[in-house]
Amino acid sequence: MLLRHAGKLGAKIFEETKVSSLVFESDPATTRPTAAKWTNAQGKSGTIEFDYLVDASGRRGIMSTTYLKNRRINDAFKNIAFWGYWKGCNKYKPGTTRENAPYFESLQGRRPFTSFMNYILTRAVAEDESGWAWFIPLHNDTVSVGVVLHQDIYSRKRKELRENSDDSSLEALYHSTLDNYAPDITALLGEGELQESEDGATVKQASDFSYNAPRHAGPRYRIVGDAGGMPRSPVFRSFSSFPYF
Numbered sequence: 001m002l003l004r005h006a007g008k009l010g011a012k013i014f015e016e017t018k019v020s021s022l023v024f025e026s027d028p029a030t031t032r033p034t035a036a037k038w039t040n041a042q043g044k045s046g047t048i049e050f051d052y053l054v055d056a057s058g059r060r061g062i063m064s065t066t067y068l069k070n071r072r073i074n075d076a077f078k079n080i081a082f083w084g085y086w087k088g089c090n091k092y093k094p095g096t097t098r099e100n101a102p103y104f105e106s107l108q109g110r111r112p113f114t115s116f117m118n119y120i121l122t123r124a125v126a127e128d129e130s131g132w133a134w135f136i137p138l139h140n141d142t143v144s145v146g147v148v149l150h151q152d153i154y155s156r157k158r159k160e161l162r163e164n165s166d167d168s169s170l171e172a173l174y175h176s177t178l179d180n181y182a183p184d185i186t187a188l189l190g191e192g193e194l195q196e197s198e199d200g201a202t203v204k205q206a207s208d209f210s211y212n213a214p215r216h217a218g219p220r221y222r223i224v225g226d227a228g229g230m231p232r233s234p235v236f237r238s239f240s241s242f243p244y245f
Contacts (some may be wrong), residue, residue: 020045022066032218055223086195
């Protein structure tokens with residue numbers, strides 16, 4: 001809506017067009033950008049000149065990553081998400097006002113069963129702080145179910161899977177994580193079936209790194225949105241950037 005409105009007000013809009021590089025007066029660190037080289041989906045290319053630049057290139061962040069080279073990654077929020085779509089699952093809180101609501105669960109690690117009292121007091125589980133999982137009902141009886149892990153934990157679990165199992169695929173890690181660390185969501189899955197996407201994949205993956213740049217402006221340019229930084233927490237950031245809806 002914003003794009004169409006801008007067009008009605010006189011803005012020139014070029015869709016399916018990618019900026020491949022920028023041209024500066026001299027040093028990108030101290031002088032202003034003057035033009036952009038572009039290519040489009042039809043195979044055409046060219047150069048467009050401008051007086052001012054607003055870099056809204058999203059996570060690519062062409063100014064910060066390619067020219068200023070000042071993007072800083074927040075190591076605490078290096079996350080990996082992997083998810084799939086299911087059909088035929090149970091509903092959350094059936095028969096209540098919260099029926100079919102989304103459900104989120106902190107991943108858990110099982111404690112040793114030492115006594116019945118220990119089981120009662122701890123329910124035999126404890127949060128292992130390695131990540132969290134989601135269960136989000138969509139349309140047509142489809143449910144998005146996914147897991148978010150820190151990159152280091154994700155890498156360690158994949159390594160353990162390769163060492164201890166014949167199947168070290170992403171799908172194997174997905175099922176293993178849900179089955180062993182997300183008991184509530186596993187119960188909600190019930191007799192549901194994991195669906196294949198158009199490309200044949202059952203489980204997809206994406207990274208979600210929190211980052212920032214100390215400089216968001218310079219001579220006749222501004223850096224806005226994700227091009228400049230993604231400083232929010234991994235939980236809330238995940239909702240806006242992971243394509244699981």
